[in-house]
Amino acid sequence: MSEDRDNSPKLRPAGKNGGPLFTEKIGPNGYVWWYIDALSDDGQYGLTIIAFIGSVFSPYYAWARNRAAPHGASPYDHCAINVALYDGLSNSPSRTGRRHGHRWAMTERTWRHVAASDDTFRVGPSSLHWDGERLTIDIDEISLPFPATLRGRVVVKPIGIWQDSYRLDEAGDHFWRPIAPIASVTVEMDAPRIAWRGTAYVDSNVGTAPLESAFVRWDWSRGKQIPPDTEVKDDAGSPESTFVVYDVHRTDGTNLTLAKTFRVSPTGMATTGDFVSPRHQKLPTTAWGIHRATACDAGTFATVVKTVEDTPFYARSVVRSVINQAPMVAVHESLSLSRFRSRWVQCLLPFKMPRRR
Numbered sequence: 174m175s176e177d178r179d180n181s182p183k184l185r186p187a188g189k190n191g192g193p194l195f196t197e198k199i200g201p202n203g204y205v206w207w208y209i210d211a212l213s214d215d216g217q218y219g220l221t222i223i224a225f226i227g228s229v230f231s232p233y234y235a236w237a238r239n240r241a242a243p244h245g246a247s248p249y250d251h252c253a254i255n256v257a258l259y260d261g262l263s264n265s266p267s268r269t270g271r272r273h274g275h276r277w278a279m280t281e282r283t284w285r286h287v288a289a290s291d292d293t294f295r296v297g298p299s300s301l302h303w304d305g306e307r308l309t310i311d312i313d314e315i316s317l318p319f320p321a322t323l324r325g326r327v328v329v330k331p332i333g334i335w336q337d338s339y340r341l342d343e344a345g346d347h348f349w350r351p352i353a354p355i356a357s358v359t360v361e362m363d364a365p366r367i368a369w370r371g372t373a374y375v376d377s378n379v380g381t382a383p384l385e386s387a388f389v390r391w392d393w394s395r396g397k398q399i400p401p402d403t404e405v406k407d408d409a410g411s412p413e414s415t416f417v418v419y420d421v422h423r424t425d426g427t428n429l430t431l432a433k434t435f436r437v438s439p440t441g442m443a444t445t446g447d448f449v450s451p452r453h454q455k456l457p458t459t460a461w462g463i464h465r466a467t468a469c470d471a472g473t474f475a476t477v478v479k480t481v482e483d484t485p486f487y488a489r490s491v492v493r494s495v496i497n498q499a500p501m502v503a504v505h506e507s508l509s510l511s512r513f514r515s516r517w518v519q520c521l522l523p524f525k526m527p528r529r530r
Contacts, residue, residue: 182337189305195294201245219259278314325362333443396503486512
């Protein structure tokens with residue numbers, strides 16, 4: 174196994190004040206996504222939103238690519254806004270006295286239901302809008318597998334903007350850009366009726382080929398330091414710094430570990446640093462048999478606070494670990510592209526990912 178000798182950052186097209194640009198051009202078989210995750214200040218709630226052009230986890234897009242070979246399929250015919258809302262991440266009593274559980278929605282739509290400008294991306298009734306200072310997401314979806322309305326507004330306010338993108342594969346077909354790894358969030362949902370504030374993270378990935386053509390699996394996490402003498406439920410972490418670790422296993426047999434620190438000084442200066450990632454420590458395998466691992470200092474232990482997504486090829490969790498002697502709470506993801514490629518997984522996915530033409 175080998176590590177990349179050179180992973181110099183590059184600049185991707187950006188929107189107003191360096192924010193997301195929703196008209197970035199994507200070719201056949203390609204994709205771009207904008208990812209947002211958030212944790213409430215009290216540790217009770219969580220949220221992820223992923224807006225896709227060329228939905229990388231869509232069985233419909235995979236089948237379309239196979240049918241359209243060698244010319245490729247249009248990513249604009251496979252768009253979606255995935256929303257996942259989590260309640261009950263901590264064991265503390267709910268402020269409202271009730272739990273709303275887990276709601277998840279991802280309806281794929283064709284180009285007829287999609288509109289994009291530099292600052293706005295709309296898929297069906299849901300949309301993202303960047304005004305140069307904040308990202309506003311209006312959600313109007315039906316969650317599955319038990320149909321229920323998922324409607325509300327999420328406003329993300331970056332604390333610093335980063336413009337560098339980092340290559341994830343040897344060929345340079347796949348790039349990751351941490352747009353706003355440090356941000357605040359306000360969540361106001363009408364259905365279910367939930368309102369909270371917390372910390373957030375925004376990034377974007379872009380590629381010219383399917384993920385499974387370049388990667389076997391990866392583990393990714395973005396962590397916030399837990400302030401001394403406090404509990405996670407009281408403070409999800411200082412808003413001034415975020416740690417991100419990518420551990421990527423490629424189809425060519427090489428590996429890549431990216432370990433980045435993003436900081437904003439008291440004067441508002443945004444900086445990026447590299448650190449040597451501790452060895453990844455194994456986490457419990459999920460019910461679907463997905464292997465998980467996360468960076469954690471030697472002599473300390475990583476634990477899963479909550480597994481919030483457990484699917485045949487993908488797991489999302491909230492974990493605690495220690496990095497560079499700092500206790501962390503992190504959003505963690507494990508992705509198996511070899512599992513995603515399997516026929517039985519492709520046949521299961523439409524039950525949670527309906528498609529509207």
